[in-house]
Amino acid sequence: MKDLVPAAGNGLYDRRAFLRGGAALAAAMTGYSVKAETLTDPVWSNEPGTLVPPYGTPSKYEKGVVRTLSNPDFEPRNSHARTPHHLLHGTVTPNGLHFTISHGGNAEIDPAQHRLAIHGLVKRPLVFTAEALMRYPTVSRFTFVECGGNSAPMFSPEPIQASVQALHGLASCAEWTGVPLSTLLEETGIDPKAKWVIAEGADSQRLSRSVPLAKIMDDAMVALFQNGERVMPGQGYPMRLLLPGWEGNMNVKWLRRLELAEQPAMSYYESRTYSQILPNGKAFRFYFIQEVKSYITRPSFGVELKGPGFYEISGVAYSGNGKITKVMVSADGGKSWAEAALQEPVNSKSFTRFRAPWEWNGGPAVLQSRAWDDQGNVQPTRADFVAKRGEAAKVPSPLAFPNQHFNSITSWAIDANGGVRHVYA
Amino acid sequence: MFTRSFLLLPLATLLLATSALAAGPNLGMPLTQADLAAWDIFVFPDGKGLPKGSGTAAEGSAIYAQKCMHCHGEGAKGGISAALVGAPPIKSIDAPKTIANFWPYSTTLFDFIRRAMPWQQPRSLTDNEVYALTAYLLAQNKLIGEKDVMNAQALPKVKMPNRDNFSPRFPELMPRSGEKDL
Known part of the structure; x- marks a missing residue:
């Protein structure tokens, strides 16, 4: 291990071990102890494969990589599907695994019949077909979407033994392409009295939320x-409102x-559901930013x-305020910290993959990560x-959702057998 | 040259603005208030958007038994869906948020029932039925009298007990005007 530079206690190495290419890591991994078996041709190498399908799906061996459902029998209430972060990598969530919350089920919309109306304090109320919107100048951007209730189990007074999917699975990241709303509002014109935009869906709940016009x-x-x-x-086919960095x-x-x-409008979801109780009995309303x-x-x-x-510690960091600038990782429950490598490009309001090289010595360890953003915000300690x-x-x-907008540190304790428990540290 | 540039600037700006509009796709279709009527259902805290019509708790009680009790339970005390009556004191950050202990505006009740309830058949209620159900739930929670009639004038005047206990997380993100009651 002499070529790897220790960066913090309990086996954390300098993040640049990755950047130096394989040499340092290869040197670190010379303790080969298991001899390879003799290599032979498996059956799939000696016969033709299967039909190439019109729409590809993951290997049948990956069938366990799925979202977990809160309402699999579709009782008359909301349904949550959580992203399996621990089985994915990189920064983009595959479309079938993007988290979903539907309060009245997923609307099945014929795009030819769908309309988007823009009215109220505008100079020219207009209605758009989906086909018309497809002809507008588009932009693409990576951004995360996160439920205001993501990580809610972390409000528990005792750490709940559950996966990162169960704890943090109501956040995902994708590349979204669409029409900037400023373009459409240029065409409708804006009455100077307008301060808010009330958005409404075509689902059975006609879910509605009020958004400041500035956003x-x-x-x-x-x-x-x-x-x-x-x-x-x-996610709202054929179209959704996308507010990068703001509450899902x-x-x-x-x-x-x-x-x-x-x-x-003081809609149900803004004045009740996503308003959160504070310890003094009062409540935050209009939290907006994740x-x-x-x-x-x-x-x-x-x-x-x-x-x-040797193991790679890896995870995701994101901020609704901007770009992630730094992620620190600890293997000793926060006593010492090493800076993690950030995967470029780092996009604003987007998942940022971080990595840190770590050698587990078989002893007790508590793994933590802590993120900073370019607006000077730091992830709080618990x-x-x-x-x-x-x-x-x-x-x-x-x-359950005991409260909303939890964003502090998650701690994983490693036991002597390599098992991982959720702890508060 | 300087003079000329300054003189040209406003004209150039005007031309740019005009050509930007002309060059845009302009594929929206003009929308009249009549076209929009079936969708135009936002109700605001000051009562803007409330329709004609009215209802009482007695009328609402009968509608509740028929269309709401299956999920929300007898007397609206909760079933497979949330309790709609009751005001347990808010003693912890995970306290249940009920109409009487949390909801800041009575108008939200009308808006949400009309747009989203009953869960299996949203928009199947008449405006009078929505007023009646709103009156029933407000009366059951002792926020109005049993005989009070709810309509576009009376409903926004019902002051909810928790109305003044909210604040924005980031005040600087709130629009600077039009934030009455926030």
Whole structure:
């Protein structure tokens, strides 16, 4: 291990070990202990493969890589599907694994009959077909979408033993392509009295949220494509409102109407569901921004270590305020920290993959990550976060939402067998 | 030359603006208020958007039993869906958020029932039925009297107990005007 530079306690190495190419890592991995078996041709190498399908799907051996469902029997209530972060890598969430929350089921919309109306405090109320919007100048950007209730199990007074999918699976990241809303509002014109834009979906809940006009004009888009293909039904096919970095529920799916208004609508979801109780009994309303956050996806609960030796610690970091500038990683529960490598390009308001080389010596370890963004925000420690925002009175179900907008540090403890537990450290 | 440039600038700006509009796709279709009527259902906290019509708790009680009780339980005390009556004190950050202990505006009740309920058949209720159900739930929560009639004038005047306990997370992101009652 002499070519690797220690960067922090308990086996963390300098992130530049990766950048130097394979030499240092190869040197670190000379402790070969298992002899390879004799190589032979397997059956699939000696016969033709299968029909190439019109639409590709993952290997049958990957059938366990799926979202977990909160309402598999489709009872008359909302449905959540969580992204399996611990089984994915990189920064883009495959479309079929992007998290979904549907409050009244996924609307099945015929795009030829769908309309987007823009009215209220505008000079010319207009209605657009999906086909017409496809002819407008488009932009593409990577951005995450995160439910305001993501990470809610972390409000538990005791750490819930659950995977990163269960704890943080209501966040995903994709490349979205669509029409900037500023383009459409140039055509409708804006009455100077307008301060808010109330968005409404075409789903059975006609889900509605109020958005400040300034955000709409800044970087909002009507998204038509997701990772190159049309937006998935669970993401609002044929179009959704995309508000980069802002609370998922505000990114109204199946978007059909935008009303410009002087005041917010105080809709059910903004005045009740996504308003959150504070320890003093009062509440935040209009939280808007998903604040800086990170979590280690491997190793993590359910992704166990196979004996001492070299591992890559890896995870995702993101901020609704801008770009991630730094992620620090600890293997000793926060006593010492090493700077992780960030995968370029780092996109604003987007998943950023971080990595740190680590050698597990077989002893106790507590893995943590902590992120910073380019607006000067830092992911809070759990102690600081809980002091301001409180904890649930009792241990909740992992599927419950005791409160919203949790963004502090997640800690994974490694036991002597390589098992991983969720702890508070 | 300087003079000439300055003189040309406003004209150039005007031309740019005009040509930008002309060069845009302009593929929207003009929309009249009549075209929009079926969709134009936002109700605002000051009562803007509330339709004609009215309803009472007694009328609402009968509609509730027929169309809502299956999910929300007898007396609206909760079933497979949330309790709609009751105001447990907010003693922790995970306290249940009910109409009476949390919802800041009575108008939200009308708006949400009309746009989204009953869950299996949204938009199947008449405006009078929505007023009646709103009156029923407000009366059951003792926020209005049993005989009070709810309509576009009366509903926005119902002050919800928790109305003044909210603040924005980032005040600088809130629009500077039009934020009455925030």
